[in-house]
Amino acid sequence: MILRRFLPQRILRIYENLVDPLEKILGILVTLILFSVCLNFIQEYTGFYLFLKFFLDLLIAICIPIFISGVFRYFLRIYGMELIRKLGFEVDELVLVFETVANIVIGFIAAVAFAQSQNVNLIGLIAGLGIGGIAIAFASQKTLEQIFGTFVIYLDRPYVPGEYIRVHLSSQGVLIARVEAIGLRSTKLRTLAKSTLIVVPNSLMAGADIENVTRGKKVMVLLYLDFTRHLGKSEQALLEKIIKEGTNVLFGIDPNSTKISLIPYENNPNGSRARVSFFIMGSNENSIEFRKRLLELANESILKKLQSYGIESTMQEPDLYLDSPIPI
Numbered sequence: 001m002i003l004r005r006f007l008p009q010r011i012l013r014i015y016e017n018l019v020d021p022l023e024k025i026l027g028i029l030v031t032l033i034l035f036s037v038c039l040n041f042i043q044e045y046t047g048f049y050l051f052l053k054f055f056l057d058l059l060i061a062i063c064i065p066i067f068i069s070g071v072f073r074y075f076l077r078i079y080g081m082e083l084i085r086k087l088g089f090e091v092d093e094l095v096l097v098f099e100t101v102a103n104i105v106i107g108f109i110a111a112v113a114f115a116q117s118q119n120v121n122l123i124g125l126i127a128g129l130g131i132g133g134i135a136i137a138f139a140s141q142k143t144l145e146q147i148f149g150t151f152v153i154y155l156d157r158p159y160v161p162g163e164y165i166r167v168h169l170s171s172q173g174v175l176i177a178r179v180e181a182i183g184l185r186s187t188k189l190r191t192l193a194k195s196t197l198i199v200v201p202n203s204l205m206a207g208a209d210i211e212n213v214t215r216g217k218k219v220m221v222l223l224y225l226d227f228t229r230h231l232g233k234s235e236q237a238l239l240e241k242i243i244k245e246g247t248n249v250l251f252g253i254d255p256n257s258t259k260i261s262l263i264p265y266e267n268n269p270n271g272s273r274a275r276v277s278f279f280i281m282g283s284n285e286n287s288i289e290f291r292k293r294l295l296e297l298a299n300e301s302i303l304k305k306l307q308s309y310g311i312e313s314t315m316q317e318p319d320l321y322l323d324s325p326i327p328i
C-alpha cells in the first residue's frame with residue numbers, strides 16, 4: 001500500500017503487471033528471509049542453529065528462482081512480445097522455448113548457489129558422476145536405453161494415463177489407443193477397435209511420433225468491431241482483407257476458420273457492427289494463453305490499419321473465448 005502512494009504511475013503499473021501476480025510467493029520469500037535474519041540471535045546454540053539454517057536456506061533457494069522465473073514469464077508475455085514486434089521480428093512459439101530454457105538456467109544457478117553455500121562442489125560432483133556413467137553405459141546399453149526412454153517420457157510428459165493418443169509405430173503402423181499405464185520399462189496401450197492391450201517399450205515410445213488427441217484444444221474466438229457509420233461494399237471488402245491478414249499470420253490460428261459478418265448495431269442505428277469468429281489451436285493452456293496475447297497485439301494492429309484508411313472503429317472488450325473439443 002505504501003509503494004502505491006509514493007511510486008510514479010509508470011513504475012507502479014510495471015509493479016502491478018510483474019509483481020502483483022506473484023504476491024503470495026513474494027510474501028513467503030520475505031518471511032523466510034526475516035526468519036533467516038532472526039536466526040542469527042541463536043547462533044550460540046550451534047546444533048539447533050545449523051539445523052534450522054539448512055532448511056531455511058533450502059526454502060529460500062527454492063522460492064527465489066520461482067519468483068524470478070515468474071517475473072521473467074510475465075515480463076516476456078506483457079512487454080517482451082510487444083518489443084519483439086516493434087523491432088520488426090515475428091513472434092512465434094520459440095518464445096515459449098526460450099522461456100523454458102531460461103527457467104532451467106535460473107534453477108541451475110540457484111542449485112549451484114545453494115550447494116556452494118553448503119560447501120558442496122556440485123559441478124565437480126556432476127562431472128565425477130558423468131565419468132562413472134560412461135563406464136556403466138557400455139556395460140548395460142539396452143537396459144539404460146529403456147530407462148532413458150522412461151525418463152524422457154516422465155520428463156516431457158507427452159501423455160499420461162487416461163489420455164487418448166495417435167502413435168506411429170514401425171511394427172503396428174498408426175495406432176489410436178488409450179494410455180492404460182506407464183511403467184519403468186514400457187507403456188500399456190488399450191486399442192480402440194479391438195480393446196486389446198499392447199505393451200510398447202518406452203524406448204520406442206520416446207522416439208515415436210505421438211499425437212495427443214486428448215490435449216488438443218480448439219478455442220473459438222468472437223471479436224466485435226463497432227463502426228460509427230454504415231460501411232460501403234468496398235469498405236467491407238477492405239475490412240475483410242485487413243482482418244484476415246491480421247489474424248492469419250498468427251501461429252496457431254486456423255486460417256480457414258475466419259468468418260466475418262456485419263450485423264445490426266442496436267446502440268447506434270446509423271452505425272454497423274462486424275462480428276469476427278475464428279479458431280485458436282493449441283496443445284495446452286500455456287500455448288493458448290500465449291496465442292491470446294498475440295491476438296491482443298494483432299487487434300491493435302487491425303484498428304490502426306483501419307484508422308489509416310479513414311475507418312474509425314472500436315473493439316469491444318473482452319473478446320469471447322469458447323472451448324471447442326477436438327474429436328478423435
